[in-house]
Amino acid sequence: MAENKRNSVSGKLASPKPGGAQKDLADMGDVLYKAVGARVKVSVAPHNTAYEGTIFAVSPETNLLAINTAPPPPNPSTSAFSQPGNFHVIPICHLLSFTVLSPAERTEGAVDGFAGVQPPIDKLDTAALSQREEAAVRKLKEKEATKNRAVSKEGQDIFDSIARTLPCRWHEASIIVNDAVMIKPPYRVEDCQAPKDKDRSLAQVKKILEGFLARKGRSATTNNVRPAVATAIPLRKGG
Structure with missing residues (x-):
């Protein structure tokens, strides 16, 4: 047969x-x-x-x-x-x-x-494929929402660094961390603000920010300003 x-x-x-x-x-x-x-x-x-x-x-x-x-x-x-x-x-x-x-x-x-x-x-499970597509689009939109093209590269880097540990979102040029702490430009430690009942969150965010600035070799309390270094003046010959 x-x-x-x-x-x-x-x-x-x-x-x-x-x-x-x-x-x-x-x-x-x-x-x-x-x-x-x-x-x-x-x-x-x-x-x-x-x-x-x-x-x-x-x-x-x-x-x-x-x-x-x-x-x-x-x-x-x-x-x-x-x-x-x-x-x-x-x-x-x-x-x-x-x-x-x-x-x-x-x-x-x-x-x-x-x-x-x-x-x-x-047969292909078209419903499951549609759900995967929607999840992928949603994830891309969430990722895009974390980008703020109106701020400096350093501001975006600080946002990304903190977001690895705590939930963050943008409010104009300010970073809102855990819906409790606001970091205003230029994103120094003293630029962190929080209500009085959020002291623990404030301390945690400051610690993360200090670590980021230390890794970048920048002072945590100044905006990239380095102390002046004294330069020796050579002696003139002949008095």
Whole structure:
């Protein structure tokens, strides 16, 4: 039974004509679609390149064939669809020859194509995909909301540094930390403000800010102003 089916499918595609009429391509695509899951050997123009593998997908609309050329699993009882993938996409019009080496595993009495392939190919969960898309967009929007193009690079760096530990948001050019502490420009320790009942939060934010400024080699209480260094004046010769 399988041998007859294999011969009949191979016979229909024994000598396809590259660049043939659209109807010929459609007929060829239909035959290939019915062989999805079968292990095949094909020759492809223009250099008569040979591929041997499992038909993974056929698209009559785009006239493309996807074939998985990975070797079959060593255990004959293992499904070919569980093997690793090494895929090639081939224009159907480039096929020179086509031979079915072994028929596809199919559900008893199933129709041709994807519907009867074993193991079954599940439908895409479009609802789950939409949720993933919405979550990704939401995450991008949240990330964009943390950027303030109206402040200096140092102000943004301070925001990012504190945000790694505590929740932050922008209020114009001021940084609001944990909805309790406000850091106004130029973002020095003395620029931190909080209500009297938020002393612990204020102390925590000041400590984080001091650490950031120390790593940057900047004074925590001045705006990048370094103390003057005395320079020795050389003695003049001759008195």
